[in-house]
Amino acid sequence: xxxxxxxxxxxxxxxxxxxxxxxxxxxxxxxxxxxxxxxxxxxxxxxxxxxxxxxxxxxxxxxxxxxxxxxxxxxxxxxxxxxxxxxxxxxxxxxxxxxxxxxxxxxxxxxxxxxxxxxxxxxxxxxxxxxxxxxxxxxxxxxxxxxxxxxxxxxxxxxxxxxxxxxxxxxxxxxxxxxxxxxxxxxxxxxxxxxxxxxxxxxxxxxxxxxxxxxxxxxxxxxxxxxxxxxxxxxxxxxxxxxxxxxxxxxxxxxxxxxxxxxxxxxxxxxxxxxxxxxxxxxxxxxxxxxxxxx
Amino acid sequence: xxxxxxxxxxxxxxxxxxxxxxxxxxxxxxxxxxxxxxxxxxxxxxxxxxxxxxxxxxxxxxxxxxxxxxxxxxxxxxxxxxxxxxxxxxxxxxxxxxxxxxxxxxxxxxxxxxxxxxxxxxxxxxxxxxxxxxxxxxxxxxxxxxxxxxxxxxxxxxxxxxxxxxxxxxxxxxxxxxxxxxxxxxxxxxxxxxxxxxxxxxxxxxxxxxxxxxxxxxxxxxxxxxxxxxxxxxxxxxxxxxxxxxxxxxxxxxxxxxxxxxxxxxxxxxxxxxxxxxxxxxxxxxxxxxxxxxxxxxxxxxxxxxxxxxxxxxx
Numbered sequence: 001x002x003x004x005x006x007x008x009x010x011x012x013x014x015x016x017x018x019x020x021x022x023x024x025x026x027x028x029x030x031x032x033x034x035x036x037x038x039x040x041x042x043x044x045x046x047x048x049x050x051x052x053x054x055x056x057x058x059x060x061x062x063x064x065x066x067x068x069x070x071x072x073x074x075x076x077x078x079x080x081x082x083x084x085x086x087x088x089x090x091x092x093x094x095x096x097x098x099x100x101x102x103x104x105x106x107x108x109x110x111x112x113x114x115x116x117x118x119x120x121x122x123x124x125x126x127x128x129x130x131x132x133x134x135x136x137x138x139x140x141x142x143x144x145x146x147x148x149x150x151x152x153x154x155x156x157x158x159x160x161x162x163x164x165x166x167x168x169x170x171x172x173x174x175x176x177x178x179x180x181x182x183x184x185x186x187x188x189x190x191x192x193x194x195x196x197x198x199x200x201x202x203x204x205x206x207x208x209x210x211x212x213x214x215x216x217x218x219x220x221x222x223x224x225x226x227x228x229x230x231x232x233x234x235x236x237x238x239x240x241x242x243x244x245x246x247x248x249x250x251x252x253x254x255x256x257x258x259x260x261x262x263x264x265x266x267x268x269x270x271x272x273x274x275x276x277x278x279x280x281x282x283x284x285x286x287x288x289x290x291x292x293x294x295x
Numbered sequence: 296x297x298x299x300x301x302x303x304x305x306x307x308x309x310x311x312x313x314x315x316x317x318x319x320x321x322x323x324x325x326x327x328x329x330x331x332x333x334x335x336x337x338x339x340x341x342x343x344x345x346x347x348x349x350x351x352x353x354x355x356x357x358x359x360x361x362x363x364x365x366x367x368x369x370x371x372x373x374x375x376x377x378x379x380x381x382x383x384x385x386x387x388x389x390x391x392x393x394x395x396x397x398x399x400x401x402x403x404x405x406x407x408x409x410x411x412x413x414x415x416x417x418x419x420x421x422x423x424x425x426x427x428x429x430x431x432x433x434x435x436x437x438x439x440x441x442x443x444x445x446x447x448x449x450x451x452x453x454x455x456x457x458x459x460x461x462x463x464x465x466x467x468x469x470x471x472x473x474x475x476x477x478x479x480x481x482x483x484x485x486x487x488x489x490x491x492x493x494x495x496x497x498x499x500x501x502x503x504x505x506x507x508x509x510x511x512x513x514x515x516x517x518x519x520x521x522x523x524x525x526x527x528x529x530x531x532x533x534x535x536x537x538x539x540x541x542x543x544x545x546x547x548x549x550x551x552x553x554x555x556x557x558x559x560x561x562x563x564x565x566x567x568x569x570x571x572x573x574x575x576x577x578x579x580x581x582x583x584x585x586x587x588x589x590x591x592x593x594x595x596x597x598x599x600x601x602x603x604x605x606x607x608x609x610x
Contacts, residue, residue: 134313139589141548142582146317149570149578150324152332226438230552233440234567246440253444253556257452267441275436 026287033283039276046093054087058243067259076265079248080255085265088243092266095244096273099159099237100225106163107224108217111170116201118171119178129175132168140165144227148236158237162227166220173216177209215284222277229270245270296601303594310590315367318583319360322350322575333376333573346376350575367583373576375569382580386562390584393561395468397550399481401542404489409535411489412496413528419501427493434490439483439549443556446483462560480557484549488542495538500531533604540596547589 027033055075056062062082069077076085118128135143144161151157181187182205190204229246231237238244240251245266252263322329330346331338347353350373351362366372372382415427437445451459463473503509504527512522551563558564562581569577 134310134317137310137314137590138317138582138586139544139547141551142585142589145551145566145570146321146578146582147324149566149575149582150321152573153571227548230438230440230548234552234555236567236570249440249444256444256448260448260452263444263448267437267444270441271433271437274438275432278432278436 023284023287027283030283030286032279033287036276036279036281036283039272040280043093043273043276044097046090047097048094050090050093054084054090056084056087058088058091059083059241067255067262069261077259077261079262080251080259083241085248085262088248089245089265089269092243092245092248092269095238095242096225096229096270099155099162099228099244100221103159103161103163103224103228104166104217104221106159107166107170107220108213110163111167112174112206112213114167115171115174116178116205119175119182120197120201120205125175128171132171135165135168138165141227141230144231145234145236148231153236153239155238155242158228158231161231162224165227166224169220170213170216174209174213177212178205181205181208219277219281219284222274222281226270226274299601300598303597307590307594311587314586314590315364315583316360318579318586319363321579321582322352323356328352329575333575335573349374349376363579367580372580372583375577376574377569377572382576385565385577386580386584389560389562389565391468392462392559393550393554393563394588396477396480396484396554396559396561397546399477400485401488401539401546403481404485404487404492404542405539407485408489408492409496409532411493412535413500413531415493415497416500416504416531417523424497428497431490431493434486435494437486439487439552440556442486443480443483443553446479446486447556450479450482460556460558462558477559480553480559483556484546484553487549488539488546491542491545492535492538496531496535499534500527503527503531506530536596536599536603540593543592543596544589547585 027037055073060083062078062084064082065074065078066080066082067078068074068082071077074084074086076089079085079088114128118125138146143165144158147161147164148157151160178201187200187204190200195204228237229244232244232246233250235247235250238247240247248266249263249270252259252266255262328343330343330350330352333346333350334342351359354362363373370383372386374381375385378385411427411431415424418424434442447459450456457479458476461476463470463476467473468477509522509527512526513519517526547563550561551567553559554561554564555567562585566578566581566585568574569581
């Protein structure tokens with residue numbers, strides 16, 4: 001992590017161009033990551049506009065036409081209650097993104113504050129990092145499940161669980177960034193003119209590392225969405241009749257023999273989404289740190 | 296070496312103490328009276344009172360924790376609120392199934408993943424390479440529940456080769472029927488680590504093949520086979536071992552989901568059931584046990600590095 005930020009700083013010093021412009025140009029050369037970025041953009045559009053584009057209200061049942069194949073009325077077919085799978089998929093994009101976005105934002109804010117404090121005050125460092133170590137002693141998904149167990153199943157507890165279980169990663173990441181800035185001249189200078197700690201931390205160090213934190217958060221978004229979908233699949237996250245993709249696959253499992261298409265669509269969407277995020281993430285990583293690129 | 300292992304073993308103790316605090320504390324994280332939470336909103340006063348005294352919730356928290364831990368050390372983790380069976384007995388009935396599934400998948404994914412990665416590296420940029428890498432990226436991108444449902448649909452429903460779900464008949468894991476039941480969950484669980492190991496194996500092998508000592512070995516006239524298997528492969532496997540360590544953690548989530556899909560009677564499926572039923576003694580015990588298995592697995596991986604890579608010295 002320290003290496004990454006140093007490279008970036010060197011880039012900043014050497015070239016007159018902003019390093020992000022440089023990174024963007026490198027990323028455009030990687031075709032897979034461009035495809036990933038486009039697909040992610042389409043999915044974000046779906047999340048924003050999906051609920052207005054549905055053919056039927058996502059929870060409207062049409063019992064006589066349950067478990068049907070694709071038709072002009074129902075392009076993706078219907079589910080066990082005769083609900084339109086296409087409309088539920090569209091509406092589900094927003095739920096998945098929202099759950100991922102809220103939990104990552106939570107982890108981002110809490111993790112960044114703790115990470116800055118740990119990096120800035122050696123006295124706090126030990127305490128905060130020991131807590132992080134203990135949280136890392138749990139496999140991430142088990143930690144999330146344990147938190148849902150404590151709070152009780154539901155969408156709010158899922159978001160809290162996924163958020164809390166990714167806090168340690170954000171703490172580690174921001175702490176190492178802060179450590180790389182703390183001893184630099186511009187911080188010394190700020191201190192010399194009499195700036196207080198809080199001002200140095202949040203006005204001088206934070207803006208410098210914001211871009212790496214945001215990139216990291218983007219990469220964590222797909223994992224957060226995945227965790228939330230998995231918890232919903234297990235019946236611990238979004239509850240029926242919420243059109244959540246993981247929960248939809250879970251229900252469709254019971255009809256796998258008679259109507260496999262019902263499980264196919266939400267599975268495909270989750271697959272495409274994670275694949276797109278992976279492509280985008282690989283591209284971002286290579287673009288921001290060319291030395292680490294895969295051979 | 297012995298000193299290193301002993302030191303690592305001692306380091307586990309404080310971690311385990313804090314992990315046990317978290318596992319026990321789960322019941323107190325939720326706001327409000329935990330007994331009310333367990334009993335549900337419609338429960339009568341008597342039921343709540345009974346749960347309180349059964350779980351010792353009427354005593355101070357630290358007292359509760361110490362009595363829980365001291366009983367846990369003696370192998371008593373309380374009684375399941377739903378089945379009324381001692382938790383230890385339940386967990387140890389499920390644990391062998393989970394371990395068999397986890398270890399089996401890990402072995403399967405290491406063998407196939409490494410072979411795939413090496414093959415892809417040796418035929419770099421060929422159709423075979425692209426095909427293998429496409430499968431690897433797909434495998435990584437499918438979450439474990441999608442993999443599980445897909446494997447079930449292809450091999451159990453469409454082809455009918457294996458039973459759709461369920462545990463080993465009569466609890467006999469090693470019988471032919473037991474293995475047949477374990478096959479699909481094992482395949483589903485191994486896809487993720489297999490794909491990661493394949494990708495890792497490929498890039499690691501490519502890096503090694505570009506090293507000077509490989510060119511030296513070829514220049515001095517060694518046969519291609521000796522160069523590949525004695526010089527390249529052994530060095531290429533080192534980073535792969537590191538990745539196996541990371542995969543162990545990732546597999547915990549996969550095991551919980553996969554066991555639930557295939558109704559495999561393991562600890563993961565039990566914990567999901569216990570959470571839905573608010574059966575806290577079981578949840579606490581399962582969280583504690585799984586965290587313990589994870590910590591021990593990480594320790595084993597760390598120790599394995601020292602054996603595999605003589606350059607690493609921990610003293």
